[in-house]
Amino acid sequence: MSFIHAEYPVASGDYTRAGEASADIKRRLKQLGVSSMVLRRVSVASYEVELNLVIHSLGGQLILDVDQDGVRLTSEDVGPGIPDISLAMREGWSTANEEARSLGFGAGMGLPNMKRNADDFEIESEIGKGTRISMRFALT
């Protein structure tokens, strides 16, 4: 059973590196020959989830797992946690700070876009502990 596993640490507020993890994920999936349709959805979701770590978290990591059944993207952070997940999932709702907004982020589409593009989307969060997002993409 072969599989691909890669971990990408993402630092809070590090806009200069933002997007590098998702760029590497895209490159790998292209080399694996993942179909264009799936690739497009993973691209969008991985970029959104990476940016969410930069904008909202106190730091965390993005994890890529690929096996013959599909692609899994997992994001784990060390806080601060989301007080109301259903509110956070609402389109247009954003708690992005001034800096993020000044860079054009914070449209409140991050989580909705992830959910829309993934085949399975799970989110759990605990205040003071952190947030964990897990997305699965079927390969066919």
Add this chain to the structure above:
Amino acid sequence: MEQVKRYHSVRLDKTQCKGCTNCLKHCPTEAIRVRGGRAHIIDERCIDCGECIRICDYHAKVAVTDDLSAIRGFRHTIAIPAPSLYGQYKNLRSISQVLDALKCIGFEEVYEVARGADVVSRAIHEKLREPGLPKPLISSACPAVVRLIQVRFPDLLPHVVDVRQPMEVAAMIARQEFCRKHNCEPEDVGIFFITPCPAKMTAIRSPIGQEKSAVDGAISMMEIYGMLLPHIGKTVENPTPSISTSYGIGWASSSGEATAVCPENSLAVDGIHNIIRVLEEIENNRLNDLVFFEGNACMGGCVGGPLTFENNYVAKNTVRKLVDSGNKTHPVNDVPASLMTKYPLYNDLPIEPNSVMKLDDNLMVAMQKMERMNKILEDLPGYDCGSCGSPTCRTFAEDIVRGFANEMDCIHKLKDQLKVMAQQMVELAQTKRE
């Protein structure tokens, strides 16, 4: 799946190549390797952007185009000049001067690709107003960009506009009008594109989105520049009028197309490496508020093509002056509606992804190869020096996994290995003495 061997027009002149690593580093699709002291182009990866032609100090990279003598193979010939040709002549008073000069050197008729660009402008302008299109729509005018998308951004292919290139549209109109006027057979007419780049040559020999090109050959601007020069400004009895609008002529430079099809919300980017950065953004859905994206592989647009003669900034300025003094009617009003249905303006084949970057057709094998590749990469120095002949340590690891290189091709690994061996020899010698 068998990879079809692709035609491409950028080639290596083996006698000139020194085996340096300049071209390696600039190739946007990692299509060049230096092996045995010479560069090799991986045909399936090459997108004919011409970056290597520009960067090579030894002029070892060349573009294969047709010789002017190729026009002798046809009873009738029509030249279809790219609008960037106008930019080559600094003191041009009118476009007619270039069109007449083309007739002077042997073409029976001339039809402006800029007029084809007018027709294409109207087609795209109308297309952009259709509902439900992916955003942004990506221009298909630069064949190097379309091939780049096939190789590196296959997931963006649904964004590529399915309207044919101005060169194709110009050739169809030119042929039909000529045959009607002179009552001759279409195959008796040879249509030659005057090209600023090798990518267009490739687009004629192996077209994207259609079975066969309407163009019969391409002659390099570099080759024809000097031949036309003595005829520019000569008085002729019936000067050939320019029939294109300023918008069509504007396609010669970066943002010309965008100005014609969607001035209100488009982005024009020139230079293949700049385009890659923007395509990454489009992939991330960061530009989905944009309606149209125009990318030209060459700096400045087609006026910066590797087969042009004049400096691209000077050429851009010349084109700008022609645009300023030209017919300002927008193609939507200038191109008759009847023309829009008379010719097939849309691709009849889908643009397929080029899966050459794939490590293996079988996902399981591809994953095993990627695992091995990552292990090899961990042991490489990460200098990306190119001494092994691959552009980066990562591509080197990939080449090893694909079976095209071995670890000792890395001089740093080799040096370490030699150190170990030398140490072993010393130890061996000492053991003997004892």
